[in-house]
Amino acid sequence: MDVTISRSPVSGRVRAPPSKSYTHRAILAAGYANGATIHRPLVSADTRATMRAVERYGGAVDVDESSVTVAGFDGRPSVPADVIDCGNSGTTTRLITGTAALADGLTVVTGDRSLRSRPQGPLLDAIEQLGGRAESTRNNGQAPLVIRGPIEGGTVSIPGDVSSQYVTALLMAGAVTAEGVTIGLETELKSAPYVAITQELLEAFGVETERTETGFAVPGGQTYRPGEGEYTVPGDFSSASYLLAAGALAAEESLVVEGVFPSAQGDAAIVEILERMGADIDWDRDGGRISVSRSALTGIEVDVGDTPDLLPTIGVLGAAATGETRIVNCEHVRYKETDRVAAMATELEKLGVRVTEERDALTIHGGDSELRGARVAGYDDHRVIMALSIAGLLAGGETTVEGAEHVDVSFPGFFDVLDGIGADVRR
Numbered sequence: 001m002d003v004t005i006s007r008s009p010v011s012g013r014v015r016a017p018p019s020k021s022y023t024h025r026a027i028l029a030a031g032y033a034n035g036a037t038i039h040r041p042l043v044s045a046d047t048r049a050t051m052r053a054v055e056r057y058g059g060a061v062d063v064d065e066s067s068v069t070v071a072g073f074d075g076r077p078s079v080p081a082d083v084i085d086c087g088n089s090g091t092t093t094r095l096i097t098g099t100a101a102l103a104d105g106l107t108v109v110t111g112d113r114s115l116r117s118r119p120q121g122p123l124l125d126a127i128e129q130l131g132g133r134a135e136s137t138r139n140n141g142q143a144p145l146v147i148r149g150p151i152e153g154g155t156v157s158i159p160g161d162v163s164s165q166y167v168t169a170l171l172m173a174g175a176v177t178a179e180g181v182t183i184g185l186e187t188e189l190k191s192a193p194y195v196a197i198t199q200e201l202l203e204a205f206g207v208e209t210e211r212t213e214t215g216f217a218v219p220g221g222q223t224y225r226p227g228e229g230e231y232t233v234p235g236d237f238s239s240a241s242y243l244l245a246a247g248a249l250a251a252e253e254s255l256v257v258e259g260v261f262p263s264a265q266g267d268a269a270i271v272e273i274l275e276r277m278g279a280d281i282d283w284d285r286d287g288g289r290i291s292v293s294r295s296a297l298t299g300i301e302v303d304v305g306d307t308p309d310l311l312p313t314i315g316v317l318g319a320a321a322t323g324e325t326r327i328v329n330c331e332h333v334r335y336k337e338t339d340r341v342a343a344m345a346t347e348l349e350k351l352g353v354r355v356t357e358e359r360d361a362l363t364i365h366g367g368d369s370e371l372r373g374a375r376v377a378g379y380d381d382h383r384v385i386m387a388l389s390i391a392g393l394l395a396g397g398e399t400t401v402e403g404a405e406h407v408d409v410s411f412p413g414f415f416d417v418l419d420g421i422g423a424d425v426r427r
């Protein structure tokens with residue numbers, strides 16, 4: 001599906017969708033438990049992949065309009081009767097690979113073409129260090145993966161600069177091993193707030209973890225038990241970033257984004273980034289509301305080491321700002337659904353933006369740019385698609401984004417929301 005966006009103002013009130021990161025973890029945590037009811041989950045293509053995995057491991061999942069009820073496998077996953085297909089969900093792949101190491105037999109994990117290009121080697125190596133078997137069928141550290149358990153726990157050493165999801169997978173699985181798992185990081189941890197999200201959620205499910213001098217640790221023999229058998233998913237700052245950018249670029253009157261309370265989410269940094277760029281923005285933290293209006297933005301430098309998902313949003317904001325916006329510490333953003341650094345550089349240039357791409361940095365020369373409508377590729381990547389769509393609100397003429405249906409990965413109602421706040425959207 002292609003979507004065409006024309007230059008148009010936005011205003012009104014809108015609610016941020018539920019967090020994808022918390023939903024993934026909550027569904028799997030409920031699987032590790034006897035079960036739980038997850039309120040306000042994000043039900044999307046990615047989180048459905050995690051639901052399918054829980055069912056493959058012996059759980060059951062029931063989805064209704066406002067909740068997901070999980071009957072769990074109580075820390076003892078069954079050997080799946082079939083291959084686990086994670087679709088395009090890298091989070092699902094890594095988290096449930098840890099689960100596979102607990103099962104007494106072989107588990108095969110795979111996904112679509114994009115997912116089969118993403119690095120999994122350090123997690124496979126960690127499982128081997130814990131006494132399990134973990135292989136890539138093509139011997140390249142990428143899916144399809146074959147995992148044999150059960151592991152009993154122990155100590156592992158892994159790099160921290162490829163994906164924080166390796167740490168999350170080991171913490172979640174390690175809690176139900178006999179010995180627990182101690183994780184030593186060989187390099188600086190990138191995307192650290194995502195591990196903080198994991199620790200926050202595990203605490204809500206009654207599981208203890210700790211930050212050590214060299215990494216993380218989780219004691220073994222624990223039981224997943226959420227308070228009163230329920231958990232409520234917070235709003236998603238990654239998805240809210242597109243709405244806040246829409247307000248800063250195109251809200252003649254204020255745009256109010258609701259359901260955004262303080263949490264461990266690193267992408268809450270979008271508020272501070274917009275403030276630094278000069279946006280007229282105010283966050284009522286107690287009420288979970290952020291109001292933002294169209295503003296004259298100025299380019300800044302942003303380190304996305306801990307907030308990789310914000311790179312597409314910042315790129316679009318930089319295109320509309322005066323001066324240069326320099327996004328640094330971003331090499332790990334190349335290993336997402338697509339190489340988002342290269343994708344944003346290529347597509348912003350089509351929209352009339354001058355950019356300089358380096359291996360670990362992306363510079364947007366806003367003062368030398370004039371956004372104009374064009375036909376742009378979405379790379380089957382929900383974040384690239386949403387960011388380029390927001391650029392279309394300010395670009396002259398029409399901006400057509402290809403493959404727009406892939407927003408279903410994290411924000412299924414994205415274009416309905418844009419239409420509801422006044423954007424000129426044609427599908």
